[in-house]
Amino acid sequence: MSRVIAFCFLLLAAVLGFLYIDNRPAWAPFQSATVSVGEEGQAQAYPVKKSSSVNKLSVAHPQSDWLPDTGAASVHAASLIGLKDGSIRAFWFAGTREGAPDVVINSSVFDPRSAVWSAPTIVMDRVTAEKGLSRYIAKLGNPVPSRSADGSLQLFFVTVSIGGWAGSSISTISSTDEGATWSRPHRLITSPFTNLSTLVKSPAIQFADGRLGLPAYHEWIGRFGEFLRVESDQVIDKRRMSSGRGAIQPIVFTNNAEQATAYFRQTRSGSALKQIPVSETRNAGQAWEIIGDLEIPNPNSAIAAVALSNGMRLLVLNNLEGGRHRLVMLIADSTSSDQAKQGQVVQVLEDDEVLPAEQRREFSYPYLITGDGSDAHLVYTWDRKKIRHIHFDSAWLTQLQSQLKDQKKEGGQ
Amino acid sequence: MMDRLMQTIALIEISISCTVIVIWLIEKIFQVSMPLSARTILLILLGNLLFWPLGLFMELPIAAYVRGVTGDLSIVSMLLLWSALLPSSKPNPIAFKVVIAIVAVSFYPLALGLSMLDPYAWGYGSIAFLIGVLVFAVICGLTNWNKGLWIIAVAITAWTFHWHESTNLWDYLLDPFLAIWAIGSIVNSYRLKRRERAQSGYLFRAG
Numbered sequence: 001m002s003r004v005i006a007f008c009f010l011l012l013a014a015v016l017g018f019l020y021i022d023n024r025p026a027w028a029p030f031q032s033a034t035v036s037v038g039e040e041g042q043a044q045a046y047p048v049k050k051s052s053s054v055n056k057l058s059v060a061h062p063q064s065d066w067l068p069d070t071g072a073a074s075v076h077a078a079s080l081i082g083l084k085d086g087s088i089r090a091f092w093f094a095g096t097r098e099g100a101p102d103v104v105i106n107s108s109v110f111d112p113r114s115a116v117w118s119a120p121t122i123v124m125d126r127v128t129a130e131k132g133l134s135r136y137i138a139k140l141g142n143p144v145p146s147r148s149a150d151g152s153l154q155l156f157f158v159t160v161s162i163g164g165w166a167g168s169s170i171s172t173i174s175s176t177d178e179g180a181t182w183s184r185p186h187r188l189i190t191s192p193f194t195n196l197s198t199l200v201k202s203p204a205i206q207f208a209d210g211r212l213g214l215p216a217y218h219e220w221i222g223r224f225g226e227f228l229r230v231e232s233d234q235v236i237d238k239r240r241m242s243s244g245r246g247a248i249q250p251i252v253f254t255n256n257a258e259q260a261t262a263y264f265r266q267t268r269s270g271s272a273l274k275q276i277p278v279s280e281t282r283n284a285g286q287a288w289e290i291i292g293d294l295e296i297p298n299p300n301s302a303i304a305a306v307a308l309s310n311g312m313r314l315l316v317l318n319n320l321e322g323g324r325h326r327l328v329m330l331i332a333d334s335t336s337s338d339q340a341k342q343g344q345v346v347q348v349l350e351d352d353e354v355l356p357a358e359q360r361r362e363f364s365y366p367y368l369i370t371g372d373g374s375d376a377h378l379v380y381t382w383d384r385k386k387i388r389h390i391h392f393d394s395a396w397l398t399q400l401q402s403q404l405k406d407q408k409k410e411g412g413q
Numbered sequence: 414m415m416d417r418l419m420q421t422i423a424l425i426e427i428s429i430s431c432t433v434i435v436i437w438l439i440e441k442i443f444q445v446s447m448p449l450s451a452r453t454i455l456l457i458l459l460g461n462l463l464f465w466p467l468g469l470f471m472e473l474p475i476a477a478y479v480r481g482v483t484g485d486l487s488i489v490s491m492l493l494l495w496s497a498l499l500p501s502s503k504p505n506p507i508a509f510k511v512v513i514a515i516v517a518v519s520f521y522p523l524a525l526g527l528s529m530l531d532p533y534a535w536g537y538g539s540i541a542f543l544i545g546v547l548v549f550a551v552i553c554g555l556t557n558w559n560k561g562l563w564i565i566a567v568a569i570t571a572w573t574f575h576w577h578e579s580t581n582l583w584d585y586l587l588d589p590f591l592a593i594w595a596i597g598s599i600v601n602s603y604r605l606k607r608r609e610r611a612q613s614g615y616l617f618r619a620g
Contacts, residue, residue, distance in 0.1 A: 003554060006562040010550050013569040017543045017582075020573040024538045127472055134420035136473060136481030161481035184416065189579035192524045192533050193589055194484040222526020234580050237537045243529045288529075 024236065027229075028209035029257035029284045062347075062396055067379065067387035068108050068120045070094050077201075078379040078387040080369045081145035081153065083178050087111050088369070088377055091123065091143035091155065092387050099139045099164070101126055105157055107179055110389065112371065117389075123182060124173065129159055132185040133171060136161050141168065144200045148232070149210025152176045156188075156200045156214065166220040168199045172233050186233035196220055201302055202251040203369070204230070205260070213285055215241070215262065217248040223267045225250035227285045241288040245269070247277040251305045253313065258284050263305060263315075266298045274298055274321040296330070296343060297321045304366035304380075309373035312401055314392075315343065316366040316378055325352040325360035327380060329392075331404065346400055349390065350382075374398070423485050423577065427476040428463040430486055432456050433494050449500050456498070485577045487584060488568035490591040496560065506558050507602055510595040512549070517592030520583075536583035543569070546586065 067078060072094035079091050088110040095103030105124040108117045123143070130137035141158040148154050153175040158168045170188040175181060190198040197220035204212040207229070214228040216238075225241035225248065241250050247264035254260045264277040276294040281287060296317065301324050303317040315330040329347040352360040361383035368378050374394035382388045436455055440446060447455070463476045471478070486494075496502055524533040535542035546565060553561030568585040571577070577584065 003557075003559050003562070006559045006566065007551075007554055010547065010554070010562055010566040010569075013566040013573075014543075014547050016573040017547075017569050018540070021538045021540055021543060130473060130477070130481070134424055134473075134477050134480065135484075136478040138481075186416065187578050189577075189581060189584060192536075192581070192583050192587070193521060194482070195579075218526055220525070224526045226531075235537075236580055238531075238534055240526075240529050240531045240534075243526050245526075 028207040030254045031206040031208050062390050062392045064390045068117050070120050074384050076381050077142045079367045082371050089179050103140050105143045146204040158199050166197050169195045188235050201249040215250040215252050223248050241279045302365045304368040306368040324362045324364045327363040424476045427480045428460045432459040487588040488571045492564045510598045513595035536581035
């Protein structure tokens with residue numbers, strides 16, 4: 001008799017399970033990309049011209065300033081998002097050192113009209129995180145903001161309960177007042193092994209149904225990228241973007257509703273090529289395939305990228321095989337012919353190459369966004385002591401693009 | 414509101430699970446078998462001690478510190494552990510442990526990045542995976558292990574109600590502690606059998 005009751009209960013569970021799966025949202029295409037890229041361009045790497053050099057532009061140099069100083073000895077992992085009123089909100093973590101218990105996630109708002117940053121506020125600290133998540137938290141890291149379909153701001157951040165960054169999990173908070181106040185944190189469950197080792201670094205992209213595609217990565221036993229499909233504060237699906245131990249911190253460019261390309265920070269060991277691994281999808285992120293390397297040196301350091309509305313793609317990275325003492329901006333035009341798709345260094349942002357090795361500073365963790373589709377805001381860690389912000393306005397970028405086209409024409413003649 | 418309830422339930426579960434392990438350890442170490450009433454009293458006392466914030470130098474209840482390291486146990490682990498407290502508890506079938514061990518040994522390397530195949534992703538909504546789990550539950554029932562049938566049915570139901578933070582069915586069925594327990598039990602059973610065989614061989618070997 002008890003077995004009959006047990007089988008009846010299993011039948012009920014089966015019905016509930018099938019209904020649950022049936023009610024899951026179908027996988028949606030990406031939100032329409034700003035620029036459509038030709039089919040032939042997808043599988044092609046963007047080799048950097050060896051002869052490329054810094055261009056001298058006649059327009060004013062991009063405006064540079066610093067994120068507000070909180071007095072913390074160590075700052076890192078800054079990120080940005082555009083607000084509804086046109087201003088830019090920055091997030092970064094700060095404390096006595098990376099991974100210290102006193103590390104907090106700070107935020108400040110940049111007013112483009114006055115070019116002034118607001119006084120920094122604390123968005124999240126360790127004790128608030130652990131009380132909200134009802135579990136011990138040892139340290140905080142990597143804040144990554146996003147805009148939800150309902151218009152609210154969502155901030156993903158990394159927490160660690162035990163061990164180093166390999167023991168990370170992702171949590172999220174949301175704000176309906178553009179970041180003035182925030183909800184209780186929620187934990188995203190992304191890994192079957194006590195939810196260990198999933199981190200975020202790069203901006204999310206949107207699906208046409210309003211859900212988010214969040215590029216994430218593991219760095220424990222494996223070092224690989226994953227594409228999380230996020231609805232509110234839950235992961236509802238995920239797909240692997242790479243495997244093995246060689247590629248983390250994916251950053252995704254959507255080419256059209258179905259196709260996207262991801263660039264990774266390489267973490268290869270030994271004599272393997274120190275270049276940027278590339279993965280692509282042709283079905284809106286449901287399946288990814290490693291397609292080779294972007295022929296740009298990468299010293300196991302984060303890269304930043306953004307696509308402007310005119311098809312121009314900006315990348316900021318350390319184009320070195322070792323060290324993080326030089327930071328450059330590259331440009332690639334996804335709408336042009338194959339020849340014009342080549343990435344080219346257009347601006348050296350920082351360079352300590354001439355200094356002795358022990359005096360070289362670290363310029364790392366760049367993060368790029370566009371405010372209005374034609375300009376670009378960049379933040380990056382400056383020697384772990386400060387966060388630098390640079391605004392590249394649309395006039396500068398447009399002139400840069402036309403100058404590059406002229407150079408190419410001259411080169412072709 | 415629902416989130417707070419979910420977090421409270423998770424802490425209650427961790428408190429009970431930790432207490433059950435402590436009771437089991439006490440019985441093992443002191444070679445005693447407590448009556449159900451004594452187990453229940455200990456469960457209430459220790460469970461409350463773990464669940465409520467004690468202050469002192471701690472910012473959280475003890476259960477929250479444990480949860481920080483272990484995460485939420487799977488429903489299968491939890492119910493197997495809790496059922497061990499019941500006086501009518503019988504040993505779990507070795508075949509079940511073998512299946513858990515085989516699944517875990519093949520699942521975890523793939524789920525942790527060995528290749529582009531990620532079986533963990535099936536847990537978000539694969540009908541084939543759900544059917545596989547249901548078939549396993551039916552086999553448990555047909556082989557007279559009703560407890561297994563019940564536990565898997567409860568796990569599936571908990572997943573559909575989003576009982577824990579995870580939306581992945583795997584997290585309701587399997588966790589590393591269940592895998593370690595299954596592998597440990599199999600190794601222990603094998604060692605015991607070998608010892609028994611060796612002893613019986615010594616006593617009754619042909620002279």
